[in-house]
Amino acid sequence: MLSVGAAILAAVLYALYLDHLVVKQFEGRRWTLPAQVYAAPLELYAGLPMTLSDLEHELQRLHYRRTEGADRPGTYRLAGEHLEVALRPARFADEARPAERLTIATAAKGGIESLQVGSGHEVPVLRLEPLLIGSIFPIHGEDRIVLSPEEVPPLLPLALKAVEDRKFDTHHGVDPSAMLRAAWVNMRARQIEQGGSTLTQQLVRSYFLSSRQTLSRKLREALMAMALDAHFTKADLMNAYINEIFLGQDGDRAIHGFGLASQFYFGKPLSELDLAEVSLLVAIVRGPSYYDPRRHPERALARRNLVLRQMAEQGVINTADATAAAHRPLGVSTRPSGAYYPAYLDFVRRTLRRDYHDQDLTEAGLRVYTSLDPSAQDEAERALEHELARLDRQRKRGADALEGAVVVTAPQSGDVIAIVGGRNVGYDGFDRALDAHRSMGSLVKPFIYLTALESGRYNAATVVQDAPVDVKLAGGGHWTPENFTHQVYGPVPVVRALAESLNLATVGVGLDLGLPKVAATLQRFGLPQPPAQVPAMLLGAVDVTPIEAAQLFNGLANGGFRNPLRAVRTVISADGKPLKAFPLEVTQVASPEVTYQLDRMLVLVMDHGTGRSGRALLPPDLVVAGKSGTSSDFRDSWFAGFSGNHLTVVWVGYDDNQPTGFTGSAGALPVWAHIMAGLGTSSWNAPMPESLAEVHIEYPTGLRATAACATDIVAVAVPGDAAIPPRPGCGLPEATATQSAGVFERAQQWLRSIAH
């Protein structure tokens, strides 16, 4: 008797325990929302040089569909030179915008002419909604987009009930008749073919239990389902099911809920799915791996059509609609959406970890607005993949594949607009853009010559000696660097030494300036660690990651102003409050005069020097500036360079640091040039500071000359008072300073002023 009492007590306690567990878990679970990460929205305005097809491409990236009427949000139509768009409601970092109608008028020669919203109200500027690029999900890998009941199309619950749980509205968590029917079917088939579980039981299983179908688990599951049913309304349970259920796997990311599944399979919000598409998602519930529409399209199609039939049988839809939908293709996007940019998200995550705990990021429903430009990202991925494949064919190093990384920024704001961490872009592994520490090689040279210009003792035309160097090292050895060609070039102007990346001339200049000066310049531009002050530093024995190289060159691209590179612009809380902003910041780290002189020389790298071979890949009238970098024994191939509105850094090499056989010009430059050409970038055209003068000099000698008396003439910018000797026979007056004031003294005073 006592033992029976004890057993009953134990059973009651167990039931109470399960009841408590279910309620606690169910209520708590609703709040774990991974942070959602958005790309930068595309700003549209009159004068923006986008064609109709560019615009259409951008709309399709956001999964807008072209239709006849463009009457539902997420659709558009073309009418002559006009594009009519039914915009979805959008949430930006600083405001929310309801769904509205947008008419974009374009000029016949391309370019946006005007923007109108509603019925003809002209607006000067308007943003498309930002693309969702991913979310920050926890280690166990569940990712979801949570929908409120209003965001769920009414068809979905009806379809789920018709296919999975016909008595959902009336049962108490379990459906004995369905279980018996399933048991009968399974017995006859001698294996488990039917679950017979209610939606509530499936929910319990997804929340609390593994999917192993043992009898004790079934019992526990049934008890918990009954407890859930007793505590919560059917509507709550249906909404929980729609947000909870597992619907696919993407690497180590588990796709949960219909909101994310809609994005994952179709790239658009659930509310925009048609009958065929909703039916496919309902079909996938039964076995996301078995019915994976990307890997097993036939199975998925057959089950989708079965779902359609069942819905018609139960009167949820009419037979004609079911038949029509059954003839539609699956319509699944080829690439999993939230297009997924692992290297970029990695940078976002690292930025956020400085301010947030992991749990805030994975559970608090934050919205993170970034600088990512999806079209630049696509361009960078495509160029790297394509060029590395080409280089691999040249190199033929067995099975080992070359690797690479790319960083693209908008230099004036410091926005990082694209990051590629390796050639397998979908792979969420070693992120070379952030973690590959490699010798910067000749990428260091612009900073040596910038230091030289700041000293006031050098300008672009100053003749320096490219002569053998022998430095006694502290340890007793000697350092005797050589030029890439193993030749010695003798007297050369600074502009040529930089354009052709002459090692001996540069080491001479660097030793004259002193290693501490050069190191200080690198740190001013953003090198995080002080470099080891050894002579080899002058040839780039300084390890940097591609993103650090981008930080350094961003200052050159931005006229001597450093911006902290940023991927995250704003973080918004789940209820729409701004939590954290990473505002645009600039700090002057070199004078505009010195930076302009250097940048003009970097333009000549492209036209005369080691960047020459990239010219053919670029539009002929595009002015760009850049520098190649090759570390010793060809282990690293770099190219860093910029236009008026883009800075791109490319690294190519092997992960195991083996020689590649490629210089910066042969390996990284073609990748760089393809990216720059594809970005549709605009020319570098910084205004020349008023104290500088443009002078034409003979490239080999640095002497002032004209086209009439010399063949190899380049234009350089020098201080207005620089005295540059003329080439004999050109009939030019002797060197005279055109300006009496000492520009150099001022530059030095300026340097002192920022040094304190």
Place this chain on the structure above:
Amino acid sequence: MPALADIIPRVRVRYLPVLIVMTGLSACALFRAPPSQPAPASTGTAPAGSAQPAQPPPPTPSPLTPVPPAQPPAPTPSKQFHLGAASSALVTQAHQQADSGDVGQAAATLERAVLIEPDNPLVWIELGRVRLAENNPAQADAMGRKALALATGDASAQSSAWRLIADALRARGDDGGAADAERRAASLATR
């Protein structure tokens, strides 16, 4: 600390600007009519400033093109920056936001304008003004200098930039530097 005015060498008054005596007040620059010039031709989807001054881009140096000797240097052509229609609307919106006390929103709105027209000194001056209102004179000063570097050839924009720098320096307690910057602003305003 050296005179801040010395950072940018004194502009030679060799050629008087052809046009207009500017009023020289920074805010005035913001509400000029949009430019009649359309955006410069540029391909692709990169935002292009809609208010580029009518100035040729720097020559692409090429050894094949005959180039005339360039000494003495040609005087810097005078030019005048305007805000494009998009930036102009955003600046107006930012002013409204700032007036209603939401300086953070104003800054976010102006950042949009900077991203649309990064080469236009007038948007940087506006953003610098908001940084000043946000009690961040260091960034206000830096943005004034960024604007100054972009404003080459536009005395009015240079004057506005110096005035912002002056206000930023004053807010940082550097009255000497502020007076100096103020003097530069005034002398440019009368050109």
